[in-house]
């Protein structure tokens with residue numbers, strides 16, 4: 001099953017809708033609640049990063065039998081130093097973003113912590129591509 | 140601790156119907172933060188969130204983190220979108236005039252445990 005969502009930068013009112021839809025879909029499939037939580041926390045952090053830092057983007061989620069794949073692609077300022085961005089507490093979030101409760105610099109580390117596979121690439125001035133995989137079963 | 144007792148201890152107002160009236164829900168742990176990515180790190184269920192952050196992302200974060208009770212401190216008011224989202228996700232929203240510090244102190248003294 002494949003889901004595609006368009007995400008608008010700065011839209012904190014709708015930000016989270018994609019993750020919420022995926023959460024409901026996984027619940028309906030009776031996926032282990034702990035695995036659901038890892039998937040939706042990783043996806044939500046990635047979704048909010050597009051809203052908070054990018055201009056616009058697309059999220060594609062593919063639910064397969066043994067894994068969930070998430071592709072988060074955005075157009076925006078990109079990330080110049082990914083290693084630095086991945087470190088806990090590093091944030092360039094604007095005041096508006098901080099007022100919404102974000103900007104702890106914990107989003108990318110949270111994705112890494114919850115994902116089985118997390119790849120991110122970015123071109124400064126162009127945008128960012130993230131690929132997250134979480135396995136549904138351990139066997 | 141039962142919802143009814145929490146409401147009494149912090150003089151709270153329940154702002155969304157169904158989830159707040161569930162008398163069987165026992166709460167054991169609390170976490171206080173205005174930083175949503177900190178909240179998203181919590182792994183224990185049955186944790187309540189005490190916060191001064193009052194916007195739709197507070198509720199979204201609780202939805203993702205499986206938090207079923209949000210206490211909004213300092214007299215801030217949940218808006219219609221927050222209440223709608225909370226109801227859809229079975230989350231109880233409580234408003235209180237107490238500060239985050241006072242809510243935490245009261246509930247701690249009645250046995251609600253910290254996470255760290």
Ligand SMILES: Nc1ncnc2c1ncn2[C@@H]1O[C@H](COP(=O)(O)OP(=O)(O)OP(=O)(O)O)[C@@H](O)[C@H]1O
Nearest residue numbers: 049053085091092093102103104105106107108176
């Ligand atoms: N999609 C993106 N486009 C551009 N920059 C990004 C993107 N995602 C992350 N960044 C950069 O990496 C930094 C760290 O991201 P991270 O998600 O860890 O923290 P944050 O979003 O600032 O705060 P938090 O996620 O804790 O609310 C951001 O502050 C921003 O500079």
Ligand SMILES: [Mg+2]
Nearest residue numbers: 045049107108
């Ligand atoms: Mg982030």
